[in-house]
Amino acid sequence: MLQCSSALYGSRNLSDIEIGHRYRLLIDAVQDYAIFMLDPAGNVTSWNPGAERAKGYAPDDIVGQHFSVFYSDEDVAANKPAQLLAAATLQGRAEDEGWRVRKDGSRFWANVVITAVHDENGALLGFAKITRDLSERRRLEELERAVGTSSLVQQARENEQKRIARELHDDLGQQITALKMTLALHETELVQHVGTDAPGALRSVRELAAQIDTMAASLRRIAADLRPPVLDDLGLEAALEWMTEAFEQRYGVSARCEIQADALRLNDLAAICLYRVVQEALTNVARHAHANHVSVRLSTENRQCHLRIRDDGVGLPEDFPPRGDAFGLVGMRERILLLGGVLSVESSPGNGVTIDAQVPLSRILVKDQA
Ligand SMILES: Nc1ncnc2c1ncn2[C@@H]1O[C@H](COP(=O)(O)OP(=O)(O)OP(=O)(O)O)[C@@H](O)[C@H]1O
Ligand SMILES: [Mg+2]
Structure with a gap:
């Protein structure tokens, strides 16, 4: 206690009462941890604002109650609270991670440390309990x-x-x-x-x-x-050019592919993910957009790879987001997320749809190129 206090308060001489008061202020200032004391039987004797925030009990609701109220019925039935106190008494400290219950019955995942507190003669005064919400x-x-x-x-x-x-x-x-x-x-x-x-x-x-x-x-x-064999044989850039040409021929919508990137040596996952994003975006243009023109652009800048598919069609419908069984845009977003990137979809009535994906190059190039 004295060692701690000199470290905390420097060389100024402070009375034990002042030190106690300052510790109280310190603990009250902590918002992210529930810090409270239990008596030797496990009843709550003090309660900080962090505990109120984490568990939802005001001090008057909880002081005097047994700390097993924070545990689930299964844990109480398994005698977990008593076991933790016994372990802390025996070893000085017990740590646990698991579900805890708030006042309103909701659960949160917590890391809990229970430390036995003794007086100078070694008699057990109670326990200090620190709980951190890890949800x-x-x-x-x-x-x-x-x-x-x-x-x-x-x-x-x-x-x-x-x-x-x-x-x-x-x-x-x-x-x-x-x-x-x-x-x-x-x-x-x-x-x-x-x-x-x-x-x-x-x-x-x-x-x-x-x-x-x-x-x-x-x-x-x-x-x-x-x-697409072209993806394996010639890489993403050639595959995108092939895909936009085939799209134009198949659907009669003019399509342009612009590559503004030095030859990229993409890893397999990145190549197929980016390819599938463009494939789904073009399929959507054919199915929904009534567009005259669509452009696909692949570029790199600031260690990021950008992919943009833009059409000049009717734009997203007013009732967007779509019904629950539409997976195209969701799938695109998931693929880009897999590569550590972000995908945005933009549209205003009559202005077509623009899909923008941005992924870090470090995640998509083969190792020795990244
Ligand atoms: N380029 C686009 N132009 C206009 N509307 C679009 C465009 N792309 C998507 N949409 C709208 O967004 C909706 C969702 O697209 P999404 O690809 O998720 O599903 P889908 O194409 O309807 O079905 P699927 O699961 O077969 O892809 C579409 O139903 C359509 O209304
Ligand atoms: Mg679709």
């Missing part, structure tokens, strides 16, 4: 865990899509090619042996060949949507 830290940890799990789920999904795309290409794709070659042989034989005597048969064979071509094109498109 926010726990919430952040849970969020981090959820983001981590979501990253694993995304990666597993991308890997699965990659596998299906490869199967489609290598298995079904090869079979279609073989079918087309067999049909071409039949066509040649028909021309050689039957000549113009069977025009109906020849026409059917040619129609079949055209249908097989259509099938092969659909197969390539589906496989490319699942996993």
Whole structure:
């Protein structure tokens, strides 16, 4: 006590009463910790404003009550409060982390330290109890865990899509090619042996060949949507250029892709996440925007990567945010969050939609480039 007080108050001589008073002021000034005393039986004998803030009891409500009121029914049934006091008595100190209950019945996640206080003869005077509300830290940890799990789920999904795309290409794709070659042989034989005597048969064979071509094109498109080979082969910049060109051709909406970044060596997760954001944004433009023009811009500045997709369509509807089963924008935001970035969506009536994503380069480049 005296050692502490000299450190706290410097060399000035202060009476024990003054020191006690100043300690009281100090403890009352603490807002972020519940600091209070218990008598040897565990009844509350003092209460600071931090405790009132954390637990919701005014001093008059709680002083004199047993501290087990802060514990859940399960903890009380398991005799936890008494066990903590016994441990503090035996070892001088007991620490615990767990749910605690406020006056209004709500729970918070707390770190609790109980320290036994003795007089100069070693007799137990009671306990000092310090409780810290860790709900926010726990919430952040849970969020981090959820983001981590979501990253694993995304990666597993991308890997699965990659596998299906490869199967489609290598298995079904090869079979279609073989079918087309067999049909071409039949066509040649028909021309050689039957000549113009069977025009109906020849026409059917040619129609079949055209249908097989259509099938092969659909197969390539589906496989490319699942996993664009250009992304793996040539990187994000080329993939975005390819995607905007294909978009323009498919939907007749003029589309421009602008890359203002030195060749980026992106890690796999970043490449596919940014690619999927643009893919979903363009799909939304095709489905909802009635736009004449859309632009996609990828740039880097101040150790950040910026991605912007802007259209000149009708803009977001008045009843935005949308119904519960719309996942496109939510998915975009999650992907950008996975990369440690932020995504914003802007729109004013008649002014189209602008999607802006910003991610730190350190999170998206392969390690030796970051
Ligand atoms: N570019 C856009 N122009 C106009 N409205 C848009 C645009 N992008 C999104 N919206 C509006 O925002 C809503 C939500 O988009 P979101 O992509 O989340 O869902 P969705 O496209 O309706 O369904 P999905 O889950 O299949 O993507 C859309 O229903 C649409 O009303
Ligand atoms: Mg959508």
